[in-house]
Amino acid sequence: MSEFQLALTNTAGLSSVASFWVFVASNAFAKWQKVMLRLAQIVMVVGFVSLTVAIVARGIEAQRFPLANLYESLLWFAWATMGGYLFLARSYTIGQLGWLASLTATAMFLYGSWLPASQHEIAPLVPALVSYWRQIHVPPLIVSYAMFILGGLSALLELWVGGRRQSMFLAIAAIACAGLAIALGTYTPIDSFWLQLLFVGGSLVGLVSAWLKLDKVRPANTDNKAVELYDDVCYRCVAIGFPLLTIGVITGGLWANHAWGSYWSWDPKESMALVTWLSYAAYIHLRIHRDVSGEKLAIVSVAGLLLVLLTYLGFNSLGFGGLHSYGRFK
């Protein structure tokens, strides 16, 4: 990795941390809030631009499309999260989503930089991955995952501004369990049985109890305008993420058919992408159905976020197998 590329990547990482703090701090200074939100956004733009250049530089250095291992994929993910947020922030006033987005990007940077060094290096590709299909297949998937995660975060905020704080904390606890399981699975040799239990158990208990607490509303903390806003943002994220996921899954099928002669082989990672796809198809149809309230949809969006985490990171770190295991490094 060249100095230049490293410096850019570090700038991007530090910018995401910095914008996180400015976003958070903006809540403490009512008078300066507008200015600080703007500033946080600008810092994030700096991070986004430097990450864009870093990824391009990496591609030039490696003489290949810079998306071949987990580390590079995490860079893309952080890039898509920042870009997705900035895109949404052009049309919505969503300062609170900003700090969640930069927190997510930061987490991805940290997760990536703590990976074993072999993952940072620019390694040659195994025959199965030498194909232009790779660059058609993977980026839409990563961007769609980032959009779904932004949608889930927006759903958390929807619960918050809807006065459903208990539900929100329970949903956050579910996400924390999932994140912890992934981190433990990546950096420690803990048996995957316990990790899977932590992930699935935490998600289920957290979400079900969040659902049950939905009617615990504090009217004093309710801001209906903001609820509508975050509901709208959440749906927008899904509306952008779903076509991208569809394109990603289908082009993956086209690639597989081109390379192995079968567009679908029930490979675990393939199946997981299908699970995510089916779940968001269910979500879309749930929206068509009139009598489902926004806060219930919010819980479903958080469930979607967990599924995305499972598909994207949980899979390799929690000990599932399969063809797509270039992300494995244990």
Place this chain on the structure above:
Amino acid sequence: MEAVRTTVEARASKRSRATWSVFSSVKLTVLLLSLIAFTVLLGAWCPQESQVGQEKVFEQFGTDVAPWMIKLGISDIFHTPFFLTLIALLTINLVVASWQRVFPRLWVLRHPLPFLNPSEVMRLPVSKTLTTSIEPDQLINQLSKKLKHNLYFVRRQGTSLVAESGKIGRLAPTITHIGLLTLLLGVTISSWTGFSGFKPVLLGSNLFFGDSEHSKLWIGKLPTWHIKVDSTRRENYESGEAKQWYSRLTVLDQNDHVVKSEEISVNNPLSYEGVDIYQSSWGLDQIQLAFNGQAKTMSLRPMGKLYAAFLPLTKDLILIFSVRDQEGPMRVFAKRPDWDAPKLLGEIAVGKSLKLGTVQLTYGGALPVTGLQYKCDPGLAITYTAFAFIMLGVCLASIPHRQVWAAVSPDGYGSSFLFIGGSAKKGKILFGKQMDKIVAQLQKELPGRANEALPENSYSSAKDTVNV
């Protein structure tokens, strides 16, 4: 008599429609999609026998749990009656709902939107008013220009206007669902008429299709021609890792006449008469040796980057032959249990010999095996068409459909009132913002009200209401 029969018929048809309405419900769709998602999740979590074999299930879950996984069908979940029933129900649901709910919406799209009068406009989910001193005609002109600028398609009638944007997004459900139905058709055709398989083929050997995986082949049939592997090789990175595998294949007809010859590699198959042949794996399979002129073939096992063969000479002396690639030399080692590492006895280039005691060992070369995956998939064109429809459909679904109505009426004192309202199914907040912006811009660009002292008129209930 006649009347009675009609009533009975009517009741029967009502009942049948009621039965079908269960299948056309979106609730059922959500339930089925969730159940299928959950089932596929189990299938992703548990190794599938049909993919990786039963041993993997035991390896993962141990001898206590694995038999349960097998008994419950979790280790072969995509072939269980449960899963197939879910797919069948989803298919029925999709067909019925598409016909009863999704496709009929297309007809609605053909009818132009009606024009609305001011009080109707004010009852729309988003509505606003504006007053200005210019003529109603001019005002509606200005608004029309603004809307067109915002990518609306505008129709006018006198001083009323309707505008729509993103109408093409309304086609999304229809196109997506046509795609899904087409996908089901394509997959069905493939599974009824296609075949596929995998075969490791030695250099110089043949590939026949007789033992392929196929269902009944009700309509299709297996080819009478076959494939011969003329050459096969591996290309390495400088570090020694495999970069690409190649095989030169010849298609031979029933009478062993050559009809086609082509080199394939990973991602680069050979196609002949609807059958595709793919390079899917590669290895060295055998070495040819001669001991004092007596030929012997030995099987190789992959050992990391090398391949090795083992020849026990006595109870505790083993000869090990290792090769790295086809062209390079073979190394000969000896190993005794009490030695830490095997001892290198020598290296022999292809075609050369080495004297080991009284034995003249000749290395004849290594024989590669190429893993060929093949398939014939007659439904593929339909499946691909379905993919295109589905991708197009879901992309269209992200286009928000917006409708705007406006009516202008003169107030009799030289000013005009604009009533503007609209609705959007998705992205309501953005639509509200767009409307705010359009009205604010008009307000700024147009001269104010002629008579500012004008009393609040009868439309005073028509406040700025944005109730999304």
